[in-house]
Amino acid sequence: TGSPLTKGPMRRRTQAAELGALLLLLGWACWRLVRAFPPEGRLNGDAFWTYLPAARLVLQDPWSFLTTEALSYHVAPLGYLWPALWQADQVSTQFANCVLFVLALLMLWHTARSLGGAVAGLVTVTLFIRHHDLLGYIPEVLTEAPYLFGWALALWSAVQALQGRRIRLYLSLFALGLCITLLTRPVLQYMVLMVWLLCMAAWLCKWPKSWRLPTKALALSLSAAMLLPVAVAVKNGVYFGIWGIGTGSGS
Numbered sequence: 001t002g003s004p005l006t007k008g009p010m011r012r013r014t015q016a017a018e019l020g021a022l023l024l025l026l027g028w029a030c031w032r033l034v035r036a037f038p039p040e041g042r043l044n045g046d047a048f049w050t051y052l053p054a055a056r057l058v059l060q061d062p063w064s065f066l067t068t069e070a071l072s073y074h075v076a077p078l079g080y081l082w083p084a085l086w087q088a089d090q091v092s093t094q095f096a097n098c099v100l101f102v103l104a105l106l107m108l109w110h111t112a113r114s115l116g117g118a119v120a121g122l123v124t125v126t127l128f129i130r131h132h133d134l135l136g137y138i139p140e141v142l143t144e145a146p147y148l149f150g151w152a153l154a155l156w157s158a159v160q161a162l163q164g165r166r167i168r169l170y171l172s173l174f175a176l177g178l179c180i181t182l183l184t185r186p187v188l189q190y191m192v193l194m195v196w197l198l199c200m201a202a203w204l205c206k207w208p209k210s211w212r213l214p215t216k217a218l219a220l221s222l223s224a225a226m227l228l229p230v231a232v233a234v235k236n237g238v239y240f241g242i243w244g245i246g247t248g249s250g251s
């Protein structure tokens with residue numbers, strides 16, 4: 001079993017080795033992103049025809065764009081608001097997407113580590129970095145990086161809340177992450193709505209009592225996550241007759 005005197009140094013060496021491995025993996029991720037980074041001026045079709053033109057229109061006249069321009073409901077709002085935040089500059093948006101990807105890797109590492117230990121965390125990061133198709137989308141003016149960041153934030157926060165760590169704080173971060181996914185690539189919108197209805201029913205009916213998280217807090221967190229997406233859907237319905245959010249797949 002070892003004595004307490006030897007356990008401390010061994011634990012520190014193990015933690016140092018884990019940190020060193022994580023830093024090496026992050027360096028590998030940056031190297032792969034640099035190799036995949038497209039040259040300035042080369043844009044994919046979605047960025048050229050949709051995201052960057054919409055971002056420029058937002059910067060020129062936000063209210064007019066949101067209420068009269070069809071591009072404002074063809075895709076989810078962060079598809080053009082995120083590039084607009086970087087002044088619709090191609091390279092700045094691409095660099096920001098790379099930063100979001102690295103932050104997502106850190107959250108996924110910590111999530112897997114919390115659930116399965118140090119090896120699980122490092123393997124998770126390795127799998128995401130090694131995924132060739134995913135890395136090709138990150139340094140582009142696309143929505144994959146913001147969506148992955150929001151999803152990783154929601155997942156990480158949910159795990160921390162389930163483990164009883166500052167439940168209110170982490171459920172607030174969970175709501176933020178989920179909101180980002182719904183405003184970027186709203187593929188989870190129907191599942192979120194169904195889970196919200198389930199949580200509301202459980203809260204109002206005071207059932208079941210065995211849930212690991214308070215049903216009221218979970219229901220309020222999901223309500224906060226849906227607040228902005230619902231507002232976007234209402235805006236689209238009032239001004240364009242489209243009561244929903246564009247998923248970016250033509251639907």
